[in-house]
Amino acid sequence: MKNRWVKAAVSAAALAAGSIPAAADxxxxxxxxxTGASADLAGESxxxxxxxxxxxxxxxxxxxxxxxxxxxxxxxxxVGLGIAREWIDQKGVNLLLNVDNSAVAxxxxxxxxxxxxxxxxxxxxxxxxxxxxxxxQIMTILDTTSQARAVVIPQVKAGGDKWFFITVDYALGHDLxxxxxxxxTAAGGQVVGSATHSPQATDYSAFLLQAQASGATNIALATFxxxxxxxxxxxxxFGVKATLSPFYLTDTDVKSVGLDTFQGVxxxxxxxxxxxxxxxxxxxxxxxxxxxxxxxxxxxNYEYTRHYLRAVDAVDGTDADKIHAWMREHPMELVDxxxxxxxxxxxxxxxxxxxxxxxxxxxKGDWDYFxxxxxxxxAQIEPDLAQSTCPLVKG
Amino acid sequence: xxxxxxxxxxxxxMVLGLVNGVFYAILSLGLAIIxxxxxxxxxxxxxxxxxxxxLAYMLGATLGIGYWGSLLIAPVLVGLIGIVVEVLLIRRLxxxxxxxxxxxxxxLALAIEGLIRxxxxxxxxxxPIPPSLRGAVDIGFMLLPLYRVWVVVAGIVxxxxxxxxxxxTPLGAKLRAATDNPAMVQxxxxxxxxxxxxxxxxxxxxxxxxxxxxxxxxxIDPAMGTNIVIVVFAVVVIGGMGSIFGSIVTGLGxxxxxxxxxxxxPSASSTVIFVAMVIILVLRPRGLxxxxx
Numbered sequence: 001m002k003n004r005w006v007k008a009a010v011s012a013a014a015l016a017a018g019s020i021p022a023a024a025d026x027x028x029x030x031x032x033x034x035t036g037a038s039a040d041l042a043g044e045s046x047x048x049x050x051x052x053x054x055x056x057x058x059x060x061x062x063x064x065x066x067x068x069x070x071x072x073x074x075x076x077x078x079v080g081l082g083i084a085r086e087w088i089d090q091k092g093v094n095l096l097l098n099v100d101n102s103a104v105a106x107x108x109x110x111x112x113x114x115x116x117x118x119x120x121x122x123x124x125x126x127x128x129x130x131x132x133x134x135x136x137q138i139m140t141i142l143d144t145t146s147q148a149r150a151v152v153i154p155q156v157k158a159g160g161d162k163w164f165f166i167t168v169d170y171a172l173g174h175d176l177x178x179x180x181x182x183x184x185t186a187a188g189g190q191v192v193g194s195a196t197h198s199p200q201a202t203d204y205s206a207f208l209l210q211a212q213a214s215g216a217t218n219i220a221l222a223t224f225x226x227x228x229x230x231x232x233x234x235x236x237x238f239g240v241k242a243t244l245s246p247f248y249l250t251d252t253d254v255k256s257v258g259l260d261t262f263q264g265v266x267x268x269x270x271x272x273x274x275x276x277x278x279x280x281x282x283x284x285x286x287x288x289x290x291x292x293x294x295x296x297x298x299x300x301n302y303e304y305t306r307h308y309l310r311a312v313d314a315v316d317g318t319d320a321d322k323i324h325a326w327m328r329e330h331p332m333e334l335v336d337x338x339x340x341x342x343x344x345x346x347x348x349x350x351x352x353x354x355x356x357x358x359x360x361x362x363x364k365g366d367w368d369y370f371x372x373x374x375x376x377x378x379a380q381i382e383p384d385l386a387q388s389t390c391p392l393v394k395g
Numbered sequence: 396x397x398x399x400x401x402x403x404x405x406x407x408x409m410v411l412g413l414v415n416g417v418f419y420a421i422l423s424l425g426l427a428i429i430x431x432x433x434x435x436x437x438x439x440x441x442x443x444x445x446x447x448x449x450l451a452y453m454l455g456a457t458l459g460i461g462y463w464g465s466l467l468i469a470p471v472l473v474g475l476i477g478i479v480v481e482v483l484l485i486r487r488l489x490x491x492x493x494x495x496x497x498x499x500x501x502x503l504a505l506a507i508e509g510l511i512r513x514x515x516x517x518x519x520x521x522x523p524i525p526p527s528l529r530g531a532v533d534i535g536f537m538l539l540p541l542y543r544v545w546v547v548v549a550g551i552v553x554x555x556x557x558x559x560x561x562x563x564t565p566l567g568a569k570l571r572a573a574t575d576n577p578a579m580v581q582x583x584x585x586x587x588x589x590x591x592x593x594x595x596x597x598x599x600x601x602x603x604x605x606x607x608x609x610x611x612x613x614x615i616d617p618a619m620g621t622n623i624v625i626v627v628f629a630v631v632v633i634g635g636m637g638s639i640f641g642s643i644v645t646g647l648g649x650x651x652x653x654x655x656x657x658x659x660x661p662s663a664s665s666t667v668i669f670v671a672m673v674i675i676l677v678l679r680p681r682g683l684x685x686x687x688x
Contacts, residue, residue, distance in 0.1 A: 035509075040518045169665075198665035200622045202613050205411045206657040206664070209537070213404065226519055230614040237524065237540045237612060239531065257614060258521030 026066045026312055028054070028305065029093040031080060031108075033100055034072035040252045042100050042122065042297040048290050049298035050097060053305035061312050069093065073104045080104030081111060088117050094318045095308055098122055098140075098301060102172070109134055116320045120304045122297065124172070129345040129383070133390035136320045138327075138346045140300050142270065142381070144172070146347075148179035149381040150268040151247050154354040154373065155218060156187035158266075160243060164216035165194035166207050166231060168223035176222040176247055192216050197227065204231045208240050216242045218266075224248040229257040236261050250295055254357060254369040262369070263359045268376060270352045271296035271335060275372050278337040293367045299335045307332045340378070345390040349378035401658075407537040408658035409651050414543045416650015417550030418605055418623065423630040423642035424554055425601035428561065431637030432574045432594050435485055436493055438500040440627070441620025442507045443599040447473050447606020448615040449511060452520045462525035466607050473603030474596040481595040486588070504621070512617040519616030546608055553604065554643045561639055570594060629672045635685025645683060 030047050047070050054066045069087060073080030080101065087093035088111070096112070096119040099105045105123035109132050112119055119137045121128065126143045142150060152163075163184050167173040173196065181191050193214040195207040208231070211219045219235070219242045221228050228246050235244055246253075249267040273283035273293040282302075283293040294302070307327055314330075315322040331339035332348070340350035355370040363369060385393055422444060429437045450472050451465035460468065480503065488496045524542050531538040561567035573580040573587045581587050606620075613619055626649075634645030649668050656664040663670075675682060 040516045206408050226614050226616045256518035
């Protein structure tokens, strides 16, 4: 750790002095929310996965050391932008990783547009693969369109044909609701009502009663984190019969509220540690050094770090154009043994998994929460390239 | 469907509003006591609410103490923390402008919230409804969870008992006298600083009780206090800063108003309390029950 900082400081000093280092290290800047809403999901735990990927790669690529820096963007675009600028200008960062906030990702997207720097962002804003797409940027999670499809399609097929939305009252919530409504209608279901909640809300029982009165089969939770957790808790308290269908339910949520509250909920996730032998083997290794199974964010950061390092190795350098061309041409190996492909607009086509949560007697203990129902294929949910406004797709 | 005027729905939402109103009342009552008797605007109040909930969780997780035990022990612990805070920090602010108390307690709130976030993470911790209060009662137009019935009954009893102690007992009389004229009361042989410390402790312990009561129905997370305290400050302003009876009535009333808004025009439900605050401030700057200049 100390060495890395010394090294970063020395290379920064060398850059400031105007001399160009003879051979550049590969520097990965992990820019994340280290406290706050998404910290439990990614934060330190996904940083650990990045370090694991670097170690597995041997710590070096093309004979040069791989350095990992990390910083907290606090969910603020100006803070994230400041860190990214400093990293790029003074520390020679080649890859900005994680970037789990749409506002931060949008700001950094403009910064790196003409620079020899890559960004892999866990941000779902569809602009980032449309008008704000970039040759050096990859969206590491599903955008709102594909996320909505991934959640809705399997559940409508399973018989959930009447949907009620509880939506967080800002852009993400409204976007999710609009996309999911399209997907529900296309799949043959209907939307029977909706309610929006403010980010400060603590009581949702009113919305749950409305949902129940509407005769909904599914209550879509176009919200996440503690809001979603409280909704689930209160749904159980009021004996709500409809299935809760969260868009972003992860094992960390279930851990924090208890499986008792989240039992029988249906959703979709891009990685779950107990899916197959490969994921279990990875989880075992990860847990040995981190103390709990990896979240999907941790697995994702591992996969992207590895794919990036393979590209650096293959093109024998840190030229972002070449690296991204290589990454698009070669299938990305995923932890679960399948592969993903990166599109020109930066969207990644991969299979995700629909799940239902276990009942407490089914679960063997902490982190044993999901029953995986099977894959939802990437081709089924990816946004239509023909409708893309990304210049890289058109050109 | 913004204007769905179904009577059952309206009644149902008003009952739920009353439940929230009880939480508002308990919290604003504590704030009113602290402001009325100590002259401190206690911005850390939400944090003590949150601490009540987290202590209930910790007592359960480490010592196996259930809801009922926690309902007694957690507020006492919150009160003890309150004593430490009062003696070390707040005591020094009684003689200077209220604004400093506000700044100090705000800083304190941010620090404690940050500390809890470091220890427990952002996502919060689980807390079940006690087995004896599971299930629901049919009140004609809706099924009301038994636990919420308990919250309403216990909350209102607690509020009225507190009001009674302060306004109708010799102890309350001494307290009120001590804030009016500390030197005179001290001359009667009453230890005023100790009384003020205990008043602060009692005020925050009330928030602690609210936190334990909220634990089974809300998510216990570091921000739970901050979220609710914004509304509670509006309640206090509407009720009249420092008015004890006013804060109880206003808390319950605004809960009902919020419920009514949820039933008739849901998108206004999160702002209706603040609209009420603006109207009251314009028409009656001292608040509905305010007696202070």
